[in-house]
Amino acid sequence: MSTETNTEIPVSTPSTASVFRLMLTRFRRGDSGMIPIVIGLIVLGAYFQIRSSVFLSTGNLTNLMVQATIFVLLGIAEVWLLLLGEIDLSAGFNAGLAGAIATILVDTQFHWSWYFAVGLALIASTAFGALWGFLVIGLRLPSFIVTLAGQLGLEGLVLWIVDSQGTGGSISIHEPVLYNIVYGNFTPLFTIIFIVGTVLALSFSLIRKNASRASRNLESVPMPLMLIRIVGLIIGGAVMIWIFDSNRGKFTPIHGMPFAIMIVGVVLGACTFIMNKTKPGRYIYAIGGNAEAARRSGIAVNRYRLMAFMMTGLISGIAGLVYVSNLNGISDSINGGTLVLYAVAAAVIGGTSLFGGRGKMVHALIGGVVIATIYNGMALIQLGAPQQYIATALVLLGAVTIDSLARRGSTIVK
Amino acid sequence: MTIQSEPVLELRNINKSYGSVKALTDVSFKAFAGEVIGLVGDNGAGKSSLIKTISGAHNPDSGEMIVDGVARHWKSPHDSMMAGIETLYQDSGLAPDLTIGSNIFLGRELEKKGILGKFGFLDQKSMERRALDELEKVGITVPLSRRTVSQLSGGQRQAVAVGRAAMWAKHVIILDEPTNHLGARQSLEVLKVITAARDQGLCVLFISHTLPHVLEVTDRIIVLRLGRVVKDAPTTEFTVESLLGTITGLNT
Numbered sequence: 138m139s140t141e142t143n144t145e146i147p148v149s150t151p152s153t154a155s156v157f158r159l160m161l162t163r164f165r166r167g168d169s170g171m172i173p174i175v176i177g178l179i180v181l182g183a184y185f186q187i188r189s190s191v192f193l194s195t196g197n198l199t200n201l202m203v204q205a206t207i208f209v210l211l212g213i214a215e216v217w218l219l220l221l222g223e224i225d226l227s228a229g230f231n232a233g234l235a236g237a238i239a240t241i242l243v244d245t246q247f248h249w250s251w252y253f254a255v256g257l258a259l260i261a262s263t264a265f266g267a268l269w270g271f272l273v274i275g276l277r278l279p280s281f282i283v284t285l286a287g288q289l290g291l292e293g294l295v296l297w298i299v300d301s302q303g304t305g306g307s308i309s310i311h312e313p314v315l316y317n318i319v320y321g322n323f324t325p326l327f328t329i330i331f332i333v334g335t336v337l338a339l340s341f342s343l344i345r346k347n348a349s350r351a352s353r354n355l356e357s358v359p360m361p362l363m364l365i366r367i368v369g370l371i372i373g374g375a376v377m378i379w380i381f382d383s384n385r386g387k388f389t390p391i392h393g394m395p396f397a398i399m400i401v402g403v404v405l406g407a408c409t410f411i412m413n414k415t416k417p418g419r420y421i422y423a424i425g426g427n428a429e430a431a432r433r434s435g436i437a438v439n440r441y442r443l444m445a446f447m448m449t450g451l452i453s454g455i456a457g458l459v460y461v462s463n464l465n466g467i468s469d470s471i472n473g474g475t476l477v478l479y480a481v482a483a484a485v486i487g488g489t490s491l492f493g494g495r496g497k498m499v500h501a502l503i504g505g506v507v508i509a510t511i512y513n514g515m516a517l518i519q520l521g522a523p524q525q526y527i528a529t530a531l532v533l534l535g536a537v538t539i540d541s542l543a544r545r546g547s548t549i550v551k
Numbered sequence: 552m553t554i555q556s557e558p559v560l561e562l563r564n565i566n567k568s569y570g571s572v573k574a575l576t577d578v579s580f581k582a583f584a585g586e587v588i589g590l591v592g593d594n595g596a597g598k599s600s601l602i603k604t605i606s607g608a609h610n611p612d613s614g615e616m617i618v619d620g621v622a623r624h625w626k627s628p629h630d631s632m633m634a635g636i637e638t639l640y641q642d643s644g645l646a647p648d649l650t651i652g653s654n655i656f657l658g659r660e661l662e663k664k665g666i667l668g669k670f671g672f673l674d675q676k677s678m679e680r681r682a683l684d685e686l687e688k689v690g691i692t693v694p695l696s697r698r699t700v701s702q703l704s705g706g707q708r709q710a711v712a713v714g715r716a717a718m719w720a721k722h723v724i725i726l727d728e729p730t731n732h733l734g735a736r737q738s739l740e741v742l743k744v745i746t747a748a749r750d751q752g753l754c755v756l757f758i759s760h761t762l763p764h765v766l767e768v769t770d771r772i773i774v775l776r777l778g779r780v781v782k783d784a785p786t787t788e789f790t791v792e793s794l795l796g797t798i799t800g801l802n803t
Contacts, residue, residue, distance in 0.1 A: 416671035423646035430644040434658030494648035
């Protein structure tokens, strides 16, 4: 068949120039999502550094990343549901519940082993995710309402079990494993091995994937862009090693990557992997984009929706463990409602759509770091909670406005 | 175009009622491999009921359906797909945020060999390669296969959807208003794919209100009125006016 009679879906061989052009059109359409926000992050970082010389110190950057873990983990939890066009407003208190269960079981009168306590905490948070899933899918209720009820109900449950310990509304952690999620560090050597290993593995898989695509005559990434990506990875890895392995202790030396950072890395890596490489991931994108088409293609739509609700619950639970470790315990003043809104904001700032189909796990990382930067930087320049809330509000509004304006100019029809 | 002696799809005296409303009355026709059949009729003439019967969305009250020489009864649309009949409903049925290749294989993904496949790991490169090859057969070239469907124009999207149906159908593809909402140039893209699918040896049932498209792309036209087949004749016997007359019942 000659090419003239073909329905050509345009743009020919992917030269470097054409890939840049494609990136530019994507950018205009709002598909690049992350580029403006990364630029915004750099601007924010520069501003805070000018106002406060400690902002870019390795100690503060480590602190910032630890602060970001909770937003990033809850954000990842939300992306699972946002991709389906659903939401879980209870994720913050579901995290609180998991944290409370783990804290109470390892300390107070129980003294369980940490792995049983953590296991039970995660089972509980996953079970609540599943419960919302059953209500939304089985009774066809809107997830917004089901999980709003869930938020209130879980808040009550958390207050009840925390207050019933008779410790005055707060319980602190004495158990070393839970405590060390945030306050324990890998050795500097292991930090280097872990980061170098990750950079090598990612670069290797990029190169291998590209070579195998090229060998099958499929669209591949041109060499210069490939180099840019790999150099970017190496620089990123080097910066991380510098941040974590510099001494950040005031009195006694502290080195190495906090365990919590690795937990975020593993959760993010696993979720990204599921989304990009496996059937469930692909089906979640399909269902979020066009549920009817997915159903007609023979996909068990409800099974994957339930799976997403459970993953949201599970990852919320993990976030809760990091949260209690960071706060050194659980108290009845935990504000899970604000946490979950920050989590949704993180995902949306990163570029995930609220309407399903469009988004990535890494958006939660970008958005979570933005929120933590505002939070951390504004505290450093002695602006309080009022300004922090207002600044976050402006960033969130800015991010969705850019996204929606960019999309209005595009051909995308939802 | 080759018309074989054995029909790939034959309907014999199909009847269907919804309560007291008779939607289809003794509908019979034969469809052969390598032909495009236009299925036309006014609103309420029974087009939708007929394609739902053929695609297995519902069952006829009486009558026989023979697919490739075998009498068939569908329990679900899935059965008709398994028997080699692909149906494309009015909205294209593609997932906008997945790539073209992912859409072609949606619900029929190839898994990696061995243990990884058991865990749902996908063989993305094989799928993409095959998708591009199969689309090429019906005249769709996709140089940037990693584009999502949302980045395509309406015509390209519909062309991909028809290409997808053509790839998986063994015998028949049913297209319900595939050129609806499309401009002239975009419709042309879709009509080209339909012709290419026919040349691949498929039977295409083309349902449309756009009579010039029907006259352009079909080999034979079946006209339904009030649930009955009122005319079944080669396309060359019709003009827009005579076709319109037959649909409305002004000339018989």
